[in-house]
Amino acid sequence: MSQAKIKKIRVGVASCGVAAGADAVLELLRSRSESVPVEGTGCLGHCYAEPMVEVVLDGGDSVFYRNVKAENGYIDNILSLGEKDRFEIPPARKAKELIKVLALAGRIDPTRFEDYVENGGYDGLKRALSMTPAEVVNEVKLSGLRGRGGGGFPTGTKWSFLAAKDTPEKILICNADEGDPGAFMDRSLMESVPHQVLEGMLIAAYATGATKLFIYCRAEYPMAIKHLKIAIAQIQEHKLNVIAGRELEIIIKEGAGAFVCGEETALIASLEGQRGTPRFRPPFPTDRGWQGHPSMINNVETFGNVPLILREGAAAFASIGTEGSKGTKLFALAGDLKNPGLVEVPMGTTLREIVFDIGGADPEKVKAVQTGGPSGGCIPVELFDTPVDYDSLKKLGAIMGSGGMIVIGKDRCMVETARYFLDFTHRESCGKCTFCRVGTTRMFETLERIVAGKGEMADLEFLEDIGPKIRMGSLCGLGQTAPNPVLATLRYYRHEYEAHVKDHQCDALQCNALVDMYLDKTNCIKCKLCIKTCPVGAISDDFVIDNDKCTRCNACKDVCPKKTIHRVKKGSEQ
Known part of the structure; x- marks a missing residue:
């Protein structure tokens, strides 16, 4: 390997890489490697290893380096093909992943048209143009592709609705308003392989007869937009x-970041320059959408799958996945795990395989996983053998959503977790529906009382009663799914709710109103860092914490060199 010659060097400069300092690494490598081309690429999905550098050798093999710093020592190691900081995909992850949609992400320069074309780009469009529009629609139908934005509606069927409209103006919209906290699948696709998304849109435009194309992308994604x-x-x-x-x-429309604009009729209203609120359906957008014209919306990942279907054929796509959920799915892994990042697996892969084999989470420390973003549901570790597809997750009281997946450790409080997610969704309600506007606020206020130790058993009955009503009475998907985190945690972790209400205790020691701060003087070295750090003067000169003053900000706990400060159950004897 040491005799191999370097053909080119790639540096991942998507948002995750740039946040870790990849821009400086790219600049230093270019200044040090005048004879070898150094190019910026997108994200390989291993966000935990950024900045990442790939060294492509003459023979076609590659050597990867992880967590590279913009320092000469790191660059010398790379240019000499040194052994330090080399990166290899963990075997367990390699065995479970199936890279299809992300095949070019991190392997080409996203700003170079030639790179995409040389790797099969626009071959799908060429094949589509050799077929009739009806044949293209049928090909997508036969593939079994379902919308990757969360609803899971059959894509080919939706295309057929727009294709059937005999009108001079038809609108095609790409929903790139990725609003789930912790989700970054769409962002990564647009940053790493923008042509793949656009090729899917052009194929859809041909198949449906669309005359104008919009990409509705949130303004917080500047690199994707660029x-x-x-x-x-x-x-x-x-x-x-x-x-x-x-x-x-x-046309690219930059959205202002309203979560509700992920719903298609609210998105269309925003696209028209109106306030982003949903409307009653029917009429559906394919009947009456943007400016009254028939309009069709698919999300970024859905369009990213289309070139593969046309290039490789519907049968190849349909051979992957389960009976009702075909192809692969992208997931953004975050939370209490070792290897956060972007993964791609066949539909039907179990939660256990994703969380433990791919994510590297410790089985002894995981309590649950939240799927589907803030409107999803928490699934306990006991049910991790569940295959991940649209129908299986729904049976558990969760949803796939767009693909956000947050791993929750055993040291997390499920009541606080539900409160945290509902805090987001109730704030993001557009306010149009009484059930959503008022109902989610009442649920949030109830959870606030419970985590404050002021809850009653009647509160649990109230949550279980109002949640299904909000689901049924809300106009759009935001309100229809907002109760999910609460109802799912009540279903699987009712004992934690009861501990908060009956015993006024939080076993996870997360709810500030139900814990005290305790300083164990046994190993205290009296450095006074805790006293100097406390913002409210709650620690006396004799190293006793006044819990009536303490705000439980953890500043003293974090700064203590001997780790003598602990969160303990409220009122517990020490």
Whole structure:
């Protein structure tokens, strides 16, 4: 290996890499490696290892380096193909993943049109153009592709609705308003392979007869927007947006970050310059959408799958996954695990395989996993053998959503977890529906009382009663799914709720109103760092914490060199 010659060097400079310092690594490598090309690429999905550097050798093999710093010692090690900081995909993860949609992510320069084309880019569009629009729609139907935005509606069927409209103006919209906290699948696709998303849109435009294309992307994704704009300009330069003799306009609309705009009718309202609120359906967008024209919405990952289907064939796509959920699915792994990042697995892979084999979480320390973002449900570790597909998760009181997956450790309080998620969703309600606007607020206030130690058993009955009513009475998916974290945690962790209400205790020691701070003087070295750090003067000169003053901010606990300060159950004897 030491005799091998370096052909090129790639540095992952997607958002995760840049946040870890990859820009400086790229700049230093370019200054030190004049004879070898150094290019910036997207994300390989191993966000925990960023900044990552790939050294491509003459023979085609690659050597990866992890957590690289912009220091000459690190660069010397890379240029000499040293052994330090080498990275290999963990075997357990390699065995479980199936990289299809992300095949080019992190392997090409997302701003170079030629890189995408040389790796099969736009072959799917070429094949589509050799078919009739109806044949393309049928191909997508046969693939079994379902919408990856959370609803799971059959994509080919939705396309057929728009294709059937005989009207001079049809609108195609890419929903890139990825609002789930902790989710970054769409962002990574747009940053790493923007042409793949756009190719899927162009195929859909041909199949449905769409005349205008919109990408609704939240403004918090500046790199994704930048790369999309570059790709759109390249498409226009190569006339790939000329479909069936008509030049298609591709427009990017930057959203202001409202969670509710992930719902299609609210998104359309925002796209029209109105306040982003949902409306009653029918009429559905494919009947009456943007400016009254028939409109169809798919999310980023859905469009990212389309070129693969047209390039490899519907049968190949349908051979992956389960009976009702075909293909692969992207998940953003976060929370209490070793290897957070982006993963791609076949539909039907179990939660156990994703969380433990791929995510590297410790089986002894995991309590649950939250799927589907803030509107999803918490699934206990005892049910981790459940296959991940649309129908199986729904049976457990959870949803797949767009693909956010947060691992929850045993040291987390499930009541506080539910309160945390509902705090987000009740604030994000647009306020149009009484059930959503008032109902989620009442649920949140009830959870606030419970974590404050002021709850009653009647509160649990209230939550179980109002949750299904909010689901049934809300107009859009936000309100219809907002009660999920509460109802799921009540279903699987009722004993934690009862401990808060009956015993006024939080076993996880997370709820501030139910814990005290205790300083164990046995190993205290009297350095006074805790006294100097406490923002409210709750620690006396003789190293006793006044819990009536203490705000439980943990500042003293974090700064203590001997770890003598602990959170303990309220009123417990020490």
